[in-house]
Amino acid sequence: MxxxxxxxxxxxxxxxxxxxxxxxxxxxxxxxxxxxxxxxxxxxxxxxxxxxxxxxxxxxxxxxxxxxxxxxxxxxxxxxxxxxxxxxxxxxxxxxxxxxxxxxxxxxxxxxxxxxxxxxxxxxxxxxxxxxxxxxxxxxxxxxxxxxxxxxxxxxxxxxxxxxxxxxxxxxxxxxxxxxxxxxxxxxxxxxxxxxxxxxxxxxxxxxxxxxxxxxxxxxxxxxLIIKNPEILPQDRFTKRIIACLDVRTNDQGDLVVTKGDQYDVRECNDGSGVSGQVRNLGKPVDLARRYFEEGADEITFLNITSFRNCPLTDLPMLEILKRTSETVFVPLTIGGGIRDVIDPDGKLHSALDVAGEYFRSGADKVSIGSDAVYAVEKYLANDKKLSGDTAIETIACAYGSQAVVISVDPRRVYVDSPANAMGHHVIPTSYPGPKGETLCWYQCTVKGGREGRDIDVHQLVTACEAMGAGEILLNCMDKDGTNSGYDLELIQDVKKAVNIPVIASSGAGREEHFEKVFVETNVEAALAAGIFHRREVPIQSVKNYLKERDILVRDIVS
Ligand code: 1PR
Structure with a gap:
């Protein structure tokens, strides 16, 4: 043979x-x-x-x-x-x-x-x-x-x-x-x-x-076999990653489309009649992912943003998207949305580990867990920080390695005038005062794509997830999402200091300078953007050129 x-x-x-x-x-x-x-x-x-x-x-x-x-x-x-x-x-x-x-x-x-x-x-x-x-x-x-x-x-x-x-x-x-x-x-x-x-x-x-x-x-x-002993350089040659993110959902015509929200609202502005507009359609997921690979994205992330709806495991629409994408895209692929225990309409239970397994077999390199991570951390904290061994984070990390488990965080800012009013949450000073002039804030975690706030802060979430075996943090920010006003540097700095695993900054990128700022001021390993890439406002290559000119290491596309 x-x-x-x-x-x-x-x-x-x-x-x-x-x-x-x-x-x-x-x-x-x-x-x-x-x-x-x-x-x-x-x-x-x-x-x-x-x-x-x-x-x-x-x-x-x-x-x-x-x-x-x-x-x-x-x-x-x-x-x-x-x-x-x-x-x-x-x-x-x-x-x-x-x-x-x-x-x-x-x-x-x-x-x-x-x-x-x-x-x-x-x-x-x-x-x-x-x-x-x-x-x-x-x-x-x-x-x-x-x-x-x-x-x-x-x-x-x-x-x-x-x-x-x-x-x-x-x-x-x-x-x-x-x-x-x-x-x-x-x-x-x-x-x-x-x-x-x-x-x-x-x-x-x-x-x-x-x-x-x-x-x-x-x-x-x-x-x-003549060996030149490698010398330790003052700085390694590890590059900063630029990640393109595709939020995917079914539009009103039933097609899977890449969409993009403003502060998580993905429908066109309504006309004042009280009726929501159409889901924004920014392109087809597989085509867009291929475009970003060719344009030099270092990684592609897909988020199924309607994952809270139940669907039979084998019909998960993202499986087909991953299979097709991985045929032509040769950089790492992350899939998020719906990584949790699911029950098929016929009553069959699939563990989060099974769900993740389907995605890995379809071409994903990492899965990102949002809501389920929040629920798991709530239980972990209620249980005196004892690991249960049966959470999605732990089971997937154990089977596929920590590097395969990303935690997607959807926080929103809560302003307070004193730490006492933060209900025990981790408070940070802010240079952007709140509506009543508050100079302190904490970041509340949400579930179900920002629809529901929980009594847990981002600091608690990320440190607990690291302890449970997560390998990376994808740090969104609801206040900044889709605003093009730059990343929330205060939030990102705080999270970067709290954990030892890599952190991806997300939400708010609008110009090349925003990427430079986030890398220089927070030292995150990666920065993600969605809207500016989808709308072709800022090409990935011009982000990379801008960073290179400022001595920030990035990957060149080698043909
Ligand atoms: O809770 O495990 O099922 O995961 C659901 C996933 O879907 C989470 O990762 C959550 O962030 C995401 N999601 C849910 N609803 C929305 C929404 O927009 N309505 N998208 C949503 C989150 C945020 C980022 C966005 C960046 C960059 N979108 O993905 O791409 O903010 O955007 P920008 O550069 O345009 O500012 P679960």
Whole structure:
């Protein structure tokens, strides 16, 4: 039989890799039984999720031994993310679970004191091998498709630190904060990337193509093994992400459209007759997502904003949108809205974990949880901050990894004249006084797309969600949404200080300067916008050019 095989052990989004291979014109088969591994002429292991669950699944499916044999046979092997980590002896993520023990060493947790963890976003690789001894030419393009200084998409909390012992295995390293880790391993028939080539735009597709075209096997001649030890730079080359957000709902004609509200009201202004206008229609979700990918968005987020209505799981309209989008969009996709336990009309219950699983299998890399996170935190606080283990956040993070769980927060400002009037909520001073001149405020969390306020503040929400295992915060602001007046910097600064996980600033972007301000004044990892992109008022590329001119690192689109 032979051919290219993909090892899917059911832990996350492997559809994207399959789509990338289709896009490159390659046929492949899924590994369905241990013998398939030995049948393969080429094998890709796109590991996602946690180290322990991945390696335990390999063992329970009897894949571990054939996999070792396959790698030993000298046939080309490509490992991605956990597919790289699994080759080591073990990981701090699950200290009691052994790896495949092909490469010496242990995968380690990033130091969280100087940076957000997970390391989520686009970072630069630095090739350490020289082409020859005479000049300083380090491996350039065409060596496994990896180009010096290109940024690729990473998402992980654990990594393999670069050490002398691992020199012979190392093709490229990456710096995150003050730590240098191995981002590409290459020796004999083994090529592994810590980043996700299938999510790294055209630059990533090049890496995959190179492996498929047979550059996976390169003998390690001495001229290729000269290692330049990577130096720790004063600042890493981790870029700020620009995210395009698509709020999706059914319009009055029954079509799924991208819409956009002003302070969450998505209907056209009414004419004073008391009758609401039509739902604003700003385009078709799949087409718009593709446009943003081509224009340089670093990530795309879909929010199903009518998710509070019940719908049979298999009919979720966003599943089809994700499937179609992931065929042509090779950057990370997040889906939000309706990630909670759902009951089909016939009474069948699906857990939030099942719902999330459907989305991951359809092409999502992350799910974002809104209302359900608020309810979970209310219970957590009422239960003296004891973790129950059964919330959507915990179950999805446990199965798919923290990096797959985003918390979408929909807060609104509540002004108070003294902390005593904030009912125990976390109060911050504001430079934008309230209607009665109040100089203090707190941010109230809402559910159901802002329709209902709850007795919980944003500070409580984000710290609790981090403790429950969430991997990122998508911080909207109802007061700022659709206003084009800039991000709510006071809110964002406060949240950024409260958590160690990455924060995405959202709501209010109107001009290029707003992105600069939010990155400089709050140090968030990403900024999201909707209206200005949909209405073509500010192109993504001009945001990036503006930031680049001001020495803020952003990703260039590599064709
Ligand atoms: O509660 O888990 O089912 O999730 C529902 C999701 O839908 C939440 O993420 C919530 O934010 C979102 N949502 C619900 N109703 C609306 C609405 O607008 N009526 N959209 C809504 C939230 C806010 C952002 C927007 C930014 C940037 N939209 O997504 O894209 O504010 O906009 P701007 O750049 O134009 O200012 P659940």
């Amino acid at each position: 032979g051919g290219l095989y993909l090892l899917d052990y059911g832990a996350g989004n492997v559809r994207s890799l399959a789509n990338a291979l289709n896009r490159l014109g390659y046929d492949f088969k899924w590994v369905k039984k241990p013998e398939d591994i030995l049948e393969a002429d080429k094998l890709i292991f796109p590991g996602v999720g946690a180290f322990g669950s991945a390696t335990e699944l390999l063992t329970s499916k009897n894949y571990a031994e054939p996999l070792k044999q396959y790698i030993k046979s000298g046939k080309p092997y490509m490992g991605i993310c956990v597919g790289l980590q699994a080759l080591f002896h073990g990981s701090e993520e699950n200290p009691n679970v052994p790896g495949l023990c092909i490469i010496p060493g242990t995968v380690k947790l990033f130091n969280k004191t100087d940076k957000a963890v997970p390391h989520m976003g686009w970072n630069e690789v630095f090739c350490v091998r020289r082409i020859n001894e005479v000049n300083e030419d380090y491996l350039q393009d065409n060596h496994h498709g990896i180009k010096q200084g290109t940024v690729y998409y990473f998402v992980h909390s654990y990594a393999v630190p670069f050490t002398d012992e691992l020199k012979e295995w190392t093709l490229a390293t990456t710096q995150y904060g003050k730590e240098i880790f191995i981002s590409v391993i290459q020796k004999d028939n083994i090529l592994c990337t810590q980043f996700h080539p299938e999510k790294s735009g055209y630059a990533g597709l090049k890496v995959l193509r190179s492996f498929l075209q047979g550059e996976g096997i390169v003998s390690n001649t001495s001229r290729q």
